[in-house]
Amino acid sequence: MLFEPYEDELNYIAKIHKYNSKDYTIIRLTDTMLNKGIIDANVFVRDVLKKYGVFDFSTLNNGEKELIKVQFIGKRASFEAKMSCYKAKTRGDERFWVYGKEFRGQVKSGHLIYITVAPETYKVIIINLSVERIDEIRLSTVFGADKINESLTRLVPGIKQIASQGYHLNFKGAGKIAPKDAGDTLEALLGIKTNNQKSADFEGVIELKSKISKTLDTLFTLRPQFDGTPIADFEPNDRSRVSAFARYYGYESDKHPDMCSLYITIGSEYAPQNNQGFYLEVNENDRTVEIRKIENSGSHKAGYWNFDDLENELHLKHPATLWVKAESRMNGNIGEFKYVEAELTRSPQFMTFISLIKSGEVTYDWRGYTTKDGKYSGKNHGNAWRVKKKQRNKLFGSSEIIDLL
Template sequence: MNRIQQLLPNDYALVRLSSTMLNKSIIDANALLRYLLNDFEIINYDNISSGNKVFENGIFITNSEAFDLKCSFYKANARGDKRFWIYGLNSLVKDGIIQIGDLIYITVAYVDGLNRIIIINLSHSQPDTDILSRIIGIDEITAAKEELIEKIRRTVVGFQIPNSNGNGKASPRDVGDTLEHHLGLSMNNFKGADYKGLIELKAKSGEALTSLFTLRPEFENTPISKIEPIDRNRVAAFQLEYGYISLKKPNDKSLYVTIGNQPNPQGFYLKVDEKKELVNLLHLDSHSNAPIITAYFTFEKLREALYKKHPSTLWLKANKTYDIANDIVYFDYYAAEFTRTPKFASFVDLIQKGVITYDWRGSTSMVTGKNRNHGNPWRIAPENIELLFNDYEIIDF
């Protein structure tokens, strides 16, 4: 898998081949496979009518060759169970290329101008790097990474770079803004990756938690939705309901908290509901101490935000020096790590373990109802970043 991921760092699904699958010519299309096919605009099960089949050609790659195999995708029975089948599997078993119990790896690659389904047997007849490279080629992220690292070496490494945001002590975001400024990139808060839409840039000076992405929760069918019927006003209502009186602004209710897998001092914590595919934001009732779902995040939106922001990421480390005489901070960018292909299953697992946390950062005026929100990020400690991605590399400047 590591060899495949180095050349083809896209998401993937795994299928353990059983005798039942072969006998009935049926394989369940699990959520990871459905996400994969939908992301690459190959198959959207929502658009398949029950009883109809959609066909696509996949490429089966062995240790010596690659050949097309037809795949069908459909919904079965009255429940609309999502299924698929790879034609020719039984013949591959007879030829000894596949055996019952083998682990089948399914992903997507851009081949000859099209997104193609790629099928590989991880247990037997595994392809080597040469045949994978010949079929798949060098992906655009690898090319962009090499270009970006060379640009960083020429532009900032080995130099004391003055804070692009001017004089005075630096704010936490200045180290990233300065890097993007000197690389000639426009500073942004949009949800896609910074460099060519392929590589996210993250720079830090210190060991504070690293922000992964920001995402507003949903409130439908929670107490907040009963308090405030208009969805766009529910963040402000949440802060009025659960916030505390601000010391700096006594007319405001503020909520600046970090929320993990255990109740924090304000009674907030996160809990994963895998069956419903939700991450719930719970609050302990002040009277009964019973947990109440105050907001939630769907797996679908969390996954979309993670994958869109971090298809690949260059995490730079910098030292900062404050020049008192000239009242300016200088940054020295000295090291980097490169990651690619987030693992959403790991993202969920790390929430459950308290490794990934969620910050609520905002306030609402009790007089005017005006909302101030500074972005609510999902965050992780720098030393745990490696756990979240399929591919991890230390960059030598």
């Protein structure tokens, strides 16, 4: 189950994430949870506890439980308690509960609780997002200094100076403006080398994104896996399977004659966004996101990503992201860019990423072509996960406008 924060709760999460860089999850409490003393340990709760070495539910047998330390942090009450992690005796459902009258006294039905792990003690931290907020001094004491803000003090002055200078020549030189040119030019002006590194562009903590078009925002590139799919049977060499995918499922196009082209956007089953019969499906049991291909009366798995790989890539690429809006014009045969607005986002929420895949607002673009047979030869333009700009702020726990003027 995915829990949608209200606007004031989102603002509180944004404040917390100035200081907490660790993963988190949220749970909306219900009467049933409080009356029975039972909360389902969904995949996101289990992931947070396991990732940071706090507890692994898979080590339990049915009927077994283990107690772990938890710290509740509030404005008027902070205390330590015990959290029971257990599997039900019959079906083995994973569950948890926080013991003690103090916890029950701080939460009510409808409250949204935030669950994360302390930076060094590897103790669970719970914050009630629906009541009085903790001030930033207390948050910095609990989670440490705002490292992203420290990097911003070095990055933003440079971007402001660039913005104040008006239009800048396209770094690549003469020719038609390409979608990536605004970003490449900004990085060149800042003295940042353009490369394909997996970590964030600036000091490893701030990703820079700049564009002029109204296209979707690119999040990251990550190729799918193909074990157990028709592509694995078609192409035994795993390194060639991305090209094989275009050859196996591609179509002929006038733009690339005598080639197999595949230029599609893949969305959810109810918003597939392509005419080739592909859609994305979240398989929570297997902890994967699958590319499904409709065929005859059913569908088959054509590729997939593991949750862990997607989450790692999302957090590695976007600890914080500065989205810089640019305006463009042609000056003779060379393009020029002016940088006019900036927005900082941080702390992407993986459970929201999965939710947006289900709703069709996060999609996967396949962009490339290859030869029809023999040696693979063609071009892959960087298949990427992308999000609609209007939904971007849902994905990130924190968002703020940076004034460039």
